[in-house]
Amino acid sequence: MARLAVLLSGSGSNFQALLDNDLQHEIVVCVSNRKNAYGLERAKKAGIDNYVIKEDDALLQLLKEYKVDYIILAGYLKIVSDEVVAAYREKILNIHPSLIPSYSGLGYYGMKIHEAVIENKDEMTGVTIHLVNEGVDTGCVLTQERVYVNPEDTPSSLADRVLEVEHSLYYQIINQYVNFKEEMENEDSAH
Ligand code: GRF
Secondary structure, eight states: OOEEEEEESSOOHHHHHHHHTTOSSEEEEEEESSTTOHHHHHHHHHTOOEEEOOOHHHHHHHHHHTTOOEEEESSOOSOOOHHHHHHTTTOEEEEESSOTTTTOSTTOOHHHHHHHHHHTTOSEEEEEEEEOOSSSSOSOEEEEEEEEOOTTOOHHHHHHHHHHHHHHHHHHHHHHHHHHHHHHHHHHHHO
């Protein structure tokens, strides 16, 4: 079983979905860069150690103390520094509420994405789960799932449907990816 850290900045509904579903790895710590993030309350209720940390040096130190193997970004609105990416190469996952490369990169997050999708009258949007590298939303895509836009959709109704897909998808992809990596590492160390 791998040790996971969840990083968030806001409501933390994706974090809650990880707690409520069959995640096969252990969330050992939750970190927010914002002190009033509701996700911290969810951590408290679930009995998971939680911290407010704004600096990546302090974050790295904490991840080390908690012997964290993988970092799960769940609505974390801060760009992860190159140092953290280097320390957790191919071990940071993010979930993004669009079909990357559409509506990705600096400035595209949360409601802004859903507003742009409606504004542009797109027929389709969706969810991307990807690895995090030094760029913004440019890491290897692990999975994508489509969500069709209804003619009567508003940004908020669309956000709700996209979020539902996020909740049902993230824990499954984390299980698959972390299990795969752990197997690879076990094989490597057996040789
Ligand atoms: C989600 O749409 C996620 O894809 C994006 O930020 C939002 C976070 O929502 N990265 P929540 O905090 O998990 O409710």
